[in-house]
Amino acid sequence: MAQSIRDQVAIVGIGQTAFGKGLADSELSLACQAISTALDDAAIAPGEVDGLASYTMELNREVDVARNVGLGDLTFFSQVGYGGGAGCGTVLQAAMAIATGQCHVAVAWRARKRAAKTSRPWAQVPARLADHWQWSRPFGLLRPVDEVAMLARRYLYEYGGSRDQLANVALAFRKHANRNPAATMYDKPLSREEYLNARWISEPLCLFDNCLETDGALAIVLAPAERAVDLPHRPVLVHAAAQGLPRQHQTMINYFNDDPLEGPSWAAARQLWRGAEFGPAEVKVAQIYDAFSPLVPLSLEGYGFCGRGEGGAFTEGGALEWPDGRLPTNTSGGGMSEAYVHGFNLVLEGVRQMRGTSTSQVDGADTCLVTSGEGVPTSALLLRN
Amino acid sequence: METGFVLPDLEAEDTAEFWAACQRGELVVQECAGCGRWRFPPRPMCPHCRSLEVRWVATSGRATVWSFVVPHPPLLPAYGELAPYNVVVVALDEDATIRMVGNLVATPEGPINEVDPTTIEIGEPVRVVFASVEDVMLPRWMRAPKG
Ligand SMILES: [Zn+2]
Numbered sequence: 001m002a003q004s005i006r007d008q009v010a011i012v013g014i015g016q017t018a019f020g021k022g023l024a025d026s027e028l029s030l031a032c033q034a035i036s037t038a039l040d041d042a043a044i045a046p047g048e049v050d051g052l053a054s055y056t057m058e059l060n061r062e063v064d065v066a067r068n069v070g071l072g073d074l075t076f077f078s079q080v081g082y083g084g085g086a087g088c089g090t091v092l093q094a095a096m097a098i099a100t101g102q103c104h105v106a107v108a109w110r111a112r113k114r115a116a117k118t119s120r121p122w123a124q125v126p127a128r129l130a131d132h133w134q135w136s137r138p139f140g141l142l143r144p145v146d147e148v149a150m151l152a153r154r155y156l157y158e159y160g161g162s163r164d165q166l167a168n169v170a171l172a173f174r175k176h177a178n179r180n181p182a183a184t185m186y187d188k189p190l191s192r193e194e195y196l197n198a199r200w201i202s203e204p205l206c207l208f209d210n211c212l213e214t215d216g217a218l219a220i221v222l223a224p225a226e227r228a229v230d231l232p233h234r235p236v237l238v239h240a241a242a243q244g245l246p247r248q249h250q251t252m253i254n255y256f257n258d259d260p261l262e263g264p265s266w267a268a269a270r271q272l273w274r275g276a277e278f279g280p281a282e283v284k285v286a287q288i289y290d291a292f293s294p295l296v297p298l299s300l301e302g303y304g305f306c307g308r309g310e311g312g313a314f315t316e317g318g319a320l321e322w323p324d325g326r327l328p329t330n331t332s333g334g335g336m337s338e339a340y341v342h343g344f345n346l347v348l349e350g351v352r353q354m355r356g357t358s359t360s361q362v363d364g365a366d367t368c369l370v371t372s373g374e375g376v377p378t379s380a381l382l383l384r385n
Numbered sequence: 386m387e388t389g390f391v392l393p394d395l396e397a398e399d400t401a402e403f404w405a406a407c408q409r410g411e412l413v414v415q416e417c418a419g420c421g422r423w424r425f426p427p428r429p430m431c432p433h434c435r436s437l438e439v440r441w442v443a444t445s446g447r448a449t450v451w452s453f454v455v456p457h458p459p460l461l462p463a464y465g466e467l468a469p470y471n472v473v474v475v476a477l478d479e480d481a482t483i484r485m486v487g488n489l490v491a492t493p494e495g496p497i498n499e500v501d502p503t504t505i506e507i508g509e510p511v512r513v514v515f516a517s518v519e520d521v522m523l524p525r526w527m528r529a530p531k532g
Binding site for chain 2: 021046127128129130131133134135136137138139140141142143146149150151152153157199201202204205248252255256257258
């Protein structure tokens with residue numbers, strides 16, 4: 001059988017734009033700026049790039065990105081579906097392409113002007129629904145937050161969880177953002193009282209259970225591990241990676257199977273750990289997709305940091321907080337407090353932790369889990385240095 | 386009378402029969418003609434035996450609340466005017482893994498914001514009713530006596 005991708009490919013460059021609302025630059029310009037910065041960070045010339053990977057929801061086409069940044073002849077370009085589930089999958093596909101010789105230097109990126117109201121997919125519903133949304137939207141279950149809140153209510157009911165546990169998630173990530181000057185919420189502390197008194201968005205979820213609305217772009221550069229040793233930064237190896245689309249899953253409205261609370265994370269996790277030389281207990285720091293706070297306890301369970309129903313309790317005692325928590329998580333602030341760029345900022349923070357350059361650097365961190373969206377067909381990465 | 390709701394396409398090949406049954410006041414699911422299993426939402430092939438043959442069977446219309454949410458703005462205008470309202474997922478009495486999204490209402494044609502959301506309980510029994518919205522009959526749910 002074919003080789004494994006384990007440790008064969010490294011992330012050698014990272015780049016990002018400023019994060020904000022209503023940024024003046026176009027989405028294409030933002031993408032090109034992030035990619036250009038990442039190439040400079042890697043000390044690799046644009047003409048060497050022969051592979052690209054991004055999201056199906058990415059609006060910038062490969063042809064336009066390549067014509068602006070001055071990329072070389074592309075021999076691999078792929079897109080991964082399902083919105084926030086795609087992030088780690090783009091890295092996986094780029095790494096597979098390099099490991100199998102389909103390309104030699106790859107860029108993965110995501111650029112988005114999310115804060116534009118028209119970019120919200122739920123605001124663009126057609127007149128009549130012929131797809132799976134006909135089973136939820138006519139009843140006023142319209143937005144991702146409503147769809148996740150439905151699972152969250154059931155989760156809290158089945159396992160006796162509390163809003164305090166969801167607050168643990170929001171507050172931990174905010175504390176990390178308060179240490180990260182690039183984060184949208186850098187100078188905005190959040191108290192438990194503010195969380196508990198915040199306005200509802202979709203009960204049982206309040207404003208602070210939601211990710212930010214962000215304009216911005218991020219990119220990474222991947223190259224063979226043996227080349228990475230000659231490049232400026234400490235190589236960050238893609239140790240293992242996986243996608244996960246479990247049987248009988250329905251994206252976002254996963255109510256129509258035997259066990260809706262066992263989501264895509266479980267399927268991705270089985271493949272991820274099969275490809276790894278270590279397990280959850282050896283993970284020093286995690287970047288967990290957090291479009292909505294309940295996705296974090298669900299993902300903690302799915303990736304095996306605790307058992308079914310224990311994800312809420314796992315968050316207690318500052319477990320997710322730098323520096324002393326048992327699993328410092330979303331150390332740049334995540335989607336809830338740094339920026340929401342479909343989870344791609346989590347990949348870059350994973351790289352910074354492995355380089356030792358995070359603003360909330362975990363001492364001796366040599367392994368990092370990065371995940372993409374729970375509740376949609378997903379993906380995950382294990383990084384090591 | 387609600388206007389501006391997001392509504393289903395009543396003529397899509399795989400799902401038209403469900404909505405047609407709603408017009409008759411029936412809540413139906415697909416029963417596989419090959420293996421007899423029920424499935425919802427409707428789809429062309431049975432994932433157990435790959436049969437394309439189905440019978441559309443009427444359910445009892447009895448269910449229990451599996452979960453619920455209470456959306457608040459910002460929402461599409463037609464829904465925002467009614468917010469906060471409830472959205473429920475119910476599990477059918479005949480097969481608790483057959484679930485449907487709907488609304489809990491106080492009367493069959495009543496608005497979706499009439500039931501006090503603080504009184505909704507997971508596990509409470511409900512029965513289907515149908516509400517006309519434009520040319521669609523939407524299945525909704527009313528509280529039912531236990532048992
Ligand atoms: Zn069958």
